[in-house]
Amino acid sequence: MNKSISLKSRPVGTPTLSNFEFKEVEKPQIKEGEVLLQLKFVSVDPYLRGRMSDAKSYIPPFELDKAISSGAIAEVVESKNDNYKVGDFVSGHLDWQEYQVSEGKNLLKVDGAQVSLSAYLGVLGMTGLTAYFGLSEIGKPKEGETIVVSGAAGAVGSVVGQIGKILGCRVIGIAGTDEKVEMLKSKFGFDEAINYNTTKDMQKAIAEASPDGVDVYFDNVGGEISDAVHANINRFGRVVVCGAISMYNATEVPMGPRVQGFLVKQSALMQGFIVGNYQEKFPEGMKQLVTWLQEGKLTYEETRVQGFDNIPNAFLQLFEGKNKGKMIVEI
Known part of the structure; x- marks a missing residue:
């Protein structure tokens, strides 16, 4: 058979x-x-x-x-x-x-x-490479900056957060259950995590979790969660658009706040990508992920x-x- x-x-x-x-x-x-x-x-x-x-x-x-x-x-x-x-x-x-x-x-x-x-x-495949290149090539995080990750308990998001910590950043994750929120902090080392299903005012919650603003937003979900993060983006902030799972099953194009306002006001960058854009660099990315895994800096x-x-x-x-x-x- x-x-x-x-x-x-x-x-x-x-x-x-x-x-x-x-x-x-x-x-x-x-x-x-x-x-x-x-x-x-x-x-x-x-x-x-x-x-x-x-x-x-x-x-x-x-x-x-x-x-x-x-x-x-x-x-x-x-x-x-x-x-x-x-x-x-x-x-x-x-x-x-x-x-x-x-x-x-x-x-x-x-x-x-x-x-x-x-x-x-996962961590040593397309998932890990997506996290690595999206964050390093577009997010370009600097030590001491704040990174927010949506879909943070997912395959890509959990790796993004860990890489952010390796690079010396403050990392805030957004997930959908208290169990996932706890996992982000206890297993993956996120500094803060927010349960979007139990949070009434996401924009305020993100502001409280990132008092110095958001320098890099790694977006896996789109929709209202991303609108709330955009409102907290710092000047010269970078928005890495990896996915938009909140909209994949929509039968009509959803309407929401337009991005031009915060992009202009904050001189921010927003860029989408697919991991295949960096195919020629895959060996470099894989080598770094394997090293971090062997050193115990990455888990999955x-x-x-x-x-x-x-x-x-x-x-x-x-x-x-x-x-x-x-x-x-x-x-």
């Missing part, structure tokens, strides 16, 4: 299980130069929501009735490729299909001896969901804020 999960229909608003289709497909046979991969860990990420819509973006949309794909870790179970042997583990952008064939291109060998294999989907949190059939459920739980750190499906 070889299970596959495809996109059955394009979501309108928040995706549901009805948008996915489970199929049984033939287990493939490999030819010379190929390897047979068996999925071990699958990454589910908010950006996948954008690929479910038939809209122009920085990456093509998923095709209907074809397997969805995302970052994953797989084991080589058969090989006719001299670069890979049976038992090797690799990371890559792979289909949501239990067994699949690869020519070996765009695969990275990974070793689970020092860290969990799943870490290569995972929410693991068990079973191939639960990949769609895990993805949907992202929009309910049920993950702490990286959401991983263990096959």
